[in-house]
Amino acid sequence: MMDKQKLIILTGPTAVGKTALSIKLAQKIGAQIISADSMQIYKYMDIGTAKITPQEMQGIPHYLVDLLEPEDACNVYRFAELAKEAIKDISAKKSIPLVVGGTGFYIRALLYDTDFSETEGAGAYRAELEKMAEEIGNHAMHEMLREIDPVSYETIHENNVKRVIRALEYYHDTNGPISEHNEREHSKESPYDFRYFVLTDDRETIYRNIDRRVDLMMEAGLVEEVKGLLKRGCSREMISMQGIGYKQLIPYLEGEYPLERAVELIKRDSRHYAKRQLTWFRREKDVIFFDKRDYDHDDEKILQKMLEYL
Numbered sequence: 001m002m003d004k005q006k007l008i009i010l011t012g013p014t015a016v017g018k019t020a021l022s023i024k025l026a027q028k029i030g031a032q033i034i035s036a037d038s039m040q041i042y043k044y045m046d047i048g049t050a051k052i053t054p055q056e057m058q059g060i061p062h063y064l065v066d067l068l069e070p071e072d073a074c075n076v077y078r079f080a081e082l083a084k085e086a087i088k089d090i091s092a093k094k095s096i097p098l099v100v101g102g103t104g105f106y107i108r109a110l111l112y113d114t115d116f117s118e119t120e121g122a123g124a125y126r127a128e129l130e131k132m133a134e135e136i137g138n139h140a141m142h143e144m145l146r147e148i149d150p151v152s153y154e155t156i157h158e159n160n161v162k163r164v165i166r167a168l169e170y171y172h173d174t175n176g177p178i179s180e181h182n183e184r185e186h187s188k189e190s191p192y193d194f195r196y197f198v199l200t201d202d203r204e205t206i207y208r209n210i211d212r213r214v215d216l217m218m219e220a221g222l223v224e225e226v227k228g229l230l231k232r233g234c235s236r237e238m239i240s241m242q243g244i245g246y247k248q249l250i251p252y253l254e255g256e257y258p259l260e261r262a263v264e265l266i267k268r269d270s271r272h273y274a275k276r277q278l279t280w281f282r283r284e285k286d287v288i289f290f291d292k293r294d295y296d297h298d299d300e301k302i303l304q305k306m307l308e309y310l
Contacts, residue, residue, distance in 0.1 A: 004193035009099045009107055012199035013274035015209035019052050021299050022100040025306060026060045032090045034083050035064040036101030039243040042070050047222045048245030070229055070240040080109045104280040112188045125172050129165045144168055151179035195309050198281045201292040210270045218263060244269050
């Protein structure tokens with residue numbers, strides 16, 4: 001039997017300190033980094049995504065950063081394909097792929113080689129369901145799941161219309177519940193020999209870091225960055241412009257509310273995102289948590305412990 005491809009993952013909530021630690025880890029073990037950040041993959045979106053700078057990279061090659069135009073749509077399927085190509089490239093150079101970023105769904109898709117063939121596609125039926133949702137409302141749409149997929153009915157909130165529609169569409173296309181498909185995918189064995197590190201910290205500390213980071217983004221010219229994207233022809237409907245920091249500033253620039261309100265929303269939505277990230281990572285399998293409080297917030301101590309696991 002062939003040895004499995006080695007893979008290291010370093011993730012955690014936004015503003016926890018992944019970037020600095022990832023560079024130190026890469027230097028120690030001779031790794032090259034694959035970004036698992038759904039926003040840093042876009043060009044021209046640097047400030048709002050807290051994108052790593054060439055100086056911060058310290059010569060460590062980074063894949064999947066500044067790869068796509070803001071007009072491009074990056075989804076989990078495309079990310080997984082690009083990341084697999086990067087893993088092959090890094091391995092061919094006799095280096096170790098180190099996946100760094102906070103988009104948990106992307107990481108899971110890569111780690112367990114999720115099969116998207118049955119879940120991709122936007123057919124006519126989806127358009128029909130979207131029209132129906134507008135007419136009959138969230139609750140009635142959600143009730144349609146009760147008989148055909150009781151697990152999804154219990155686990156998907158009725159206000160998450162996108163997922164409700166996806167579950168209904170999946171049943172229509174395959175005559176089976178999407179919850180069973182998801183369970184099969186989630187119970188798959190990973191094709192990788194991996195270590196899955198999650199960096200975390202006291203929630204209040206993370207929230208303080210987020211608030212400080214947003215203030216620094218504003219000082220660094222986030223408003224000008226968003227203006228430049230709009231001037232380029234980007235609109236609020238684009239996937240790239242749905243990112244936190246961008247979608248809150250567009251209404252400000254269009255006169256819907258003052259700048260203070262936009263900043264307040266960016267901070268609030270970033271905190272909510274960090275909370276969702278932590279919930280996600282706690283549900284994942286084979287995860288090794290590193291709470292920074294247990295290591296006196298000292299990256300060197302965390303690094304030494306990570307090297308023991310490797």
